Amino acid sequence: MVAEKEQFLRVGGPLDYQIAPTHFPANRHHDGHIPFGHALDLEHATRAEVVLERVQSHVDTRGLALQINGHPWLPVPPPAGVPRPATDYMFHDYPVVPVPLEYLHAGPGNTFKLKVDSTQRWNWPQNIFYGVLLRIYYAPETFDLQVRVEGLSPGDSLAANQKLTLATPTPEAIARVDYVGLYHDINWRGDGIFRQWQYHFHKGKIRNHLGSATAPPFEVHWATDWVPDQPREIQVAARVTDHQGLVHITPAISGLRLHRDHRVELALPYRQPANWVTREDSLISYVAVHSNPVHVEALQLAWRSWSPCYARGVFINGVRVFDHEAPCYDYAEHLLEIEEPTFLQHGENVISTGKTPLIDGQMVHGMEVQWPGIMLKVRTRPPDQPAVRIEEGTYAGRPHFIVHTPSATYYYDRAGGGLSRLIDTDGRDWIGFWPIPWDTYPASAASAYRGIPNLVFGSDEGGAGHPGHDQCESERLEGQRIRSTSRQGRWQWTWHFFADHARLDIERTDPNHAYWFLYEGTPGGVYEPARQYMGTDQGGPLRIQPDFFAGDKRFDIWRWAYFGHEEARQVLFVAQHQPDTLSDAFAYLGNTPAGLHAPDGMVIFGFGRQDGAIPLMTERRTFFVGLHEAVRDADAHTRLGAYIRTLLRLHSDQD
Known part of the structure; x- marks a missing residue:
């Protein structure tokens, strides 16, 4: 066992700074109020804020709040990029809390106080803090410094x-x-x-x-x-x-x-475990490498941790790349460089940490891996390559074609015959398929229900065209195309990938069963209906949130549609080449009965989908998928509509 040496402020639980003088001297605060230690100049001040250096420390610690000079408590927001509920994850962030200027007074003597909710899963709520920064802003002309x-x-x-x-x-x-x-x-x-x-x-x-x-x-x-x-x-x-x-x-x-003679890919992790603490178990996450491993010269691993002296290995695809290092009971940053990493795979790579054993018969802290997990940078010197190319790789343990284009990276499940991921240039996955939980309503809205185009439903070849299923055989064709055929041969379709979109041609259908074309995924890479929008050829952008679980769905007849998130630079659009009079559908499905307020979920959009999950299409058709600039207003909606109409005319001329 190693004693704590570093100093930080504990908030919550039996070691809360207000009641544990061995961890924070009683003479440093008055009833929990800690002085900032600086005299404030508020003349010409325009606004103020406090920045907290917060470590989550114990999962399920909630309700962090800040008090300034005894004024009403100010809630501290959770980190925006951490899955909900963020309190289930290990993170170290820097929340910004706006402070009304009237809460402060000029000169010395300003104080702050922190608290968290008293309830927690094992009755020990705790956040820890490495710093509390008070910022006062002034009009630029007040203190003019030419720089x-x-x-x-x-x-x-x-x-x-x-x-x-x-x-x-x-x-x-x-x-x-x-x-x-x-x-x-x-x-x-x-x-x-x-x-x-x-x-x-x-x-x-x-x-x-x-x-x-x-x-x-x-x-x-x-x-x-x-x-x-x-x-x-x-x-x-x-x-x-x-x-x-x-x-x-x-x-x-x-x-x-x-402008240089090499490339560096930032490979982003996904499916990070909640409460990533190595005393709990051997835990895994994943990272997708889109660079061809043949051309990789070196990689860097980067992550933030707490108490890494108790780590027992970090592994990539089963190869140990790190064991442990100081400090114990303190914050650490890790940046490792590995030359010629022959263990890298194209597509999905497994990142894992070993379980911390008992030491001297006692459970020890273990290493906390802080959100967003273990990140990779991959340096390559690839030869000149076409703008659109199809390579082989894996995802979710399944063989995939990985399609690289200037606007997006598509993951095509070869046995499923559908897209499992569609990643924009900012790293957002607009589909986010995952096999677990499988076929569980509504939980699989966060996993196995997702995909494009999810064509066949309700027949003995149900699942053809849907990632995660094993109903297809897929082959790569010339001209940046992929063809999939159902195992019984009744269905066949071909995808053609271009720089800014993809085209799907349905070439053979089962005369005894109808199909649909679905987008089931995550606009902007997350499920946040309140911050997402959509539009169709009938108008947009629209802030509507029909709740599928509650029975609220929208039906109409649409030629094209798009879906966006207020923070994303693009929208995902889908379009059908041939106009029709069949019902189309739109709603949000959360992964819990909370529906729109569930922690995860997906959009459900379907061409040729009738209420009651009934497919309607029977003829051969053509569809389009792609990313386009975000639609913030009516003018952007008009531009996207013009682009889609041009796209449809262009492909009509080619046909």
Whole structure:
């Protein structure tokens, strides 16, 4: 057993800072109120906020709230990118709590207090905190400091060792410069958001940023060799701290890009276990590698943990890549580099942690793996490749074709004959099929019900066209096409993949059974009906949330439809080439009876679907699927409609 050495603030349970003086001295607080320790200048202040450096610590710890100077309690939000309920997961995040200016007073003596709910599964609620930062914002003209980043211009390509300096007429006024970037990379903030201004704090000190300098010309060199390939522009700015302690943000330099002789893929984890603590069991998650392993030179593993001295191995596809390291009972960041990782697989890779055994006959803490889990960066030097290509891989333990296009990566289940994943360039999976739980209503709305096009239902070949089933044989054809035939030969269809969409041609149907075309998945990669929208050729965008479980469904006759999330840059659209008069359907299905408020679930949309889950289509037809720019307003709806009509005309001409 190892004694605790590090210091942090415990909130909740028998070691709560208010009642455990051996963990937090009684003279450091008054009835739980802790002084901030700085005199506040509120003249010209425009707003205030508190940033908490929070570790979840014990699952099912809920109700975190902040109090300032005895004013009403302020609820602290859960991390947005963690699955619901977030309290079931291990995470270390930095929630921001707006504070009304009237809660503060000028000068010294401002205090804060923290609390959590008293109930928890094993009667020990606990969050721990490494820092509490109070920020006061002022109008920019109040404290004018002329500063800008030098070394880059808008639209530049970044160098492998990019030099950054600060231009200012008053360098003597500056105490420190911290350079930060807006780009897609490892999520060190622990909120599940991969594109953001890349920095965070530990005990109030900035970390995982581009670099810092404390003397003119405030020069740093940013090594970009392992910066992932970017789906969008990179921006660079600086946080400039003057000798008064005021932080000034420079204008961002935008339009930056990478131009180099290698590629770096950020491989994102999925299906992370709740309560990932190694004393519980040997636990697994997954990560999809879309780079061909033949071309991989090296990889990096990155994750955040707590108490990794009690780890007993991290494994990729059964190969041990890490054992354990200090500290015990404290926060840690891990970044490992492995040359020529021959154990990588194309598509799905299994990440696992070993179970921590009893030590001296006693259960010990184990390593906590903090959300979003263990992330990979994969560096390759691939040869020139076509923009659209089909390769072999695996997902959910099943053989897949993996279709790479400039706009999306499609996972095609070869035995199921349907799409199990559709991943945009930001890493969002718009389908999210998983085999467990299997065929359980409504729980499988978070797993096995999902897919595109889920064609055949209610016959002895039911499941043909649906990922997870074994009703098809699929082959790769010339011209970036995949053909699937049902095992009894009564159904056949071909997918043709293009740079910005995919086309499905139904070539053979069973004369004794109808079919439908379904999109059952997660717009924007999550189930959040209140933040999602849809539209059809009859209008949009529409904020409607019919609850399938409650019997609320929408039926109409549509030529095309789209689905989006307010944070996603795209919508997923589906269209049918031939107009018809058959019923189409739309609703949301949650994975619990809570319906729209369930923690997970899916959209149900069907061409040729009648109430009562009745397929209606019998003829050979053509359908389209793709991603397009997000539809925020009526003008964007009109643009998408024009694009789809052009797409339909184009394929009519080709036919």
